[in-house]
Amino acid sequence: MKNGNKYLLVGVITLGLLLGSVGNAAAITHGQLDGGRHPYVGLLIFDVAGDPAWECSGVLIAPTVVLTAGHCTSGEGEEVTGGRIWFDPSVNDPSFPFSGGTSIEFASIHTDPAFCIACAHGLPGFDTHDVGVVILSRPVTDRGFAVLPSLGFADALPKGTAVTVVGYGVQTFTRGKPPHEGLADNNRYFATSMVVPSNDVIHSEFIKLSLNPAQGKGGTSFGDSGGPALVGNIIVGLTAFGNNGTCTGVGYEYRIDTPEALAYINSFSH
DSSP states (O other): OEETTEEEOOEEOOHHHHHOOOOTTTTTTTOEEOTTSOTTEEEEEEEETTEEEEEEEEEEEETTEEEEOHHHHSOTTSOEEEEEEEOOSBOOOTTTTSSOTTOEEEEEEEEOTTOEESSSSHHHHHEESOOEEEEESSOOOSSOOOBOOOTTGGGGOOTTOEEEEEESOOOEEOOSSSSOOEEOOSBOEEEEEEBOOOOOTTTTTEEEEEOOGGGTOOOOOTTOTTOEEEETTEEEEEEEEESSTTSOSEEEEEESOSHHHHHHHHTSOO
């Protein structure tokens, strides 16, 4: 699920990912337990051939509408057959990652028809239209909702703007001899990151965030794909990819304030 030196931040379900336990200080790369701060952010499991295959994060914008990354919903060559979401701040459901307990099944799964990975060489073709929509099998009305941005919202953000990233992804990696495995504890975490100046040719679709914990800035990692980057409760972007396999340096959030993204999202009845 990677291309060149760019890494999609989807979480492949492995024993280490499901059962790994880490201290709170590591968090969502230099973050902390979210608790009830962002109750509208959930942990999504996607099935292939009826079996749990990978996890992502997502954000509720209406009683049955969850936004997430297009590379989560598309399957990238594998047919996604269903899935479910948990909104618990700590997912301790004994049924996890299967149906039951506090989970809510997906009624339908949708990917922006223009979504594509590696459609051209280099960064411009690595990722485009990276948004997916999950319709839930029953409404959720006790979590509140994140808010869609106005058209061009991200363009007005000064460099250095603080944003909050939220997700259930990897908090740390195993040490020692590579390959290093990501460890997650199925808790929702949040962290404060920062918009950094970008001359990237994809800046019209993505905003760039610092993922450098050494500078006191939090960030995103594997399994945080589709989780929101927020200013207040306004969604600036959805976690898409990072530039290395250790989730440091910079990360990219797919902007949903563009005409194309808003038109696609608003095509689903709220």
